[in-house]
Amino acid sequence: MRVVITGATSGLGAELARQYAANGATHLGLVGRREALLAEVAEACRSSGAQVQTYTQDVTDGKAMVELAEDFVGWAGGADLVIANAGVGAPDNLGSGDPSALTWMMDVNVNGVINTLVPFVKSMQAAEPVRGRRGHLVAIASLAGFRALPHHGGYAASKIAVRTLMDGFSYALEHKGISATTINPGFVVSEMTAKNEFPMPFMLQTDVAVRRMRRAIARRNRTYSFPRRLYFLIWLLQRLPRFIVSRVRG
Numbered sequence: 001m002r003v004v005i006t007g008a009t010s011g012l013g014a015e016l017a018r019q020y021a022a023n024g025a026t027h028l029g030l031v032g033r034r035e036a037l038l039a040e041v042a043e044a045c046r047s048s049g050a051q052v053q054t055y056t057q058d059v060t061d062g063k064a065m066v067e068l069a070e071d072f073v074g075w076a077g078g079a080d081l082v083i084a085n086a087g088v089g090a091p092d093n094l095g096s097g098d099p100s101a102l103t104w105m106m107d108v109n110v111n112g113v114i115n116t117l118v119p120f121v122k123s124m125q126a127a128e129p130v131r132g133r134r135g136h137l138v139a140i141a142s143l144a145g146f147r148a149l150p151h152h153g154g155y156a157a158s159k160i161a162v163r164t165l166m167d168g169f170s171y172a173l174e175h176k177g178i179s180a181t182t183i184n185p186g187f188v189v190s191e192m193t194a195k196n197e198f199p200m201p202f203m204l205q206t207d208v209a210v211r212r213m214r215r216a217i218a219r220r221n222r223t224y225s226f227p228r229r230l231y232f233l234i235w236l237l238q239r240l241p242r243f244i245v246s247r248v249r250g
């Protein structure tokens with residue numbers, strides 16, 4: 001299997017890379033901005049038997065992401081699975097009067113997904129189908145994308161956008177044999193959650209979360225939201241009146 005993963009320098013992306021390398025990926029394209037970390041993850045994947053290309057690349061650079069896709073497809077002969085995992089989280093910090101942190105987060109989390117996935121569609125459409133399947137696009141959204149919490153509206157909005165985008169992509173591509181999967185994790189141990197100072201119920205270890213994500217990807221689920229207990233809490237939260245939600249601190 002030929003797999004591309006963005007945000008492969010840490011957290012979920014690095015673990016996805018390691019687990020795919022150990023479980024049948026022949027060719028891996030790993031994307032991230034921190035070169036030394038990318039090289040470390042790549043080395044671990046090579047020692048599991050995968051061939052690896054690294055791309056020290058910012059996912060917000062659309063032109064470079066198109067070139068990356070062309071390079072990977074030329075090298076590996078195609079892409080079977082592309083995972084748009086790179087993402088950032090930051091509080092809204094409305095009092096700062098500076099919108100740049102929020103617009104940057106939207107750029108990475110939304111345009112980064114578009115820049116990652118769309119350049120692979122053409123080659124997937126042209127590929128010979130295997131048992132009716134041509135390729136698989138995956139985006140990592142979040143359970144946070146089911147209800148905006150105080151101080152984290154920007155992050156929630158970016159993940160809602162990702163879910164909606166992927167829903168649209170699946171309508172357009174499914175009948176061509178290309179699947180689109182959105183994964184909505186709850187809290188998982190990573191650099192991103194290490195910064196959080198609020199309670200993170202039902203937190204999962206990275207390897208456990210990634211095993212669940214890989215199972216959902218293998219089943220080609222259209223969406224996968226986990227852990228179920230947190231998903232249920234979020235479902236309740238969606239139905240709570242505003243005055244209760246506004247007391248949540250983050």
Ligand SMILES: NC(=O)c1ccc[n+]([C@@H]2O[C@H](COP(=O)([O-])OP(=O)(O)OC[C@H]3O[C@@H](n4cnc5c(N)ncnc54)[C@H](OP(=O)(O)O)[C@@H]3O)[C@@H](O)[C@H]2O)c1
Pocket residue numbers: 006007008009010011012013031032033034035037057058059060085086087088089108112140141142143184185186187188189190191192193
């Ligand atoms: N951990 C959680 O609890 C959780 C829950 C729900 C959803 N998620 C989502 O899961 C994904 C992975 O997050 P994580 O928890 O594993 O966090 P993480 O450890 O902070 O990893 C984020 C990854 O994204 C990469 N990245 C960030 N901005 C980038 C950019 N502009 N261009 C290229 N790569 C970029 C980072 O690499 P470089 O810095 O090297 O570029 C890093 O590899 C994110 O989309 C996040 O929103 C996480």
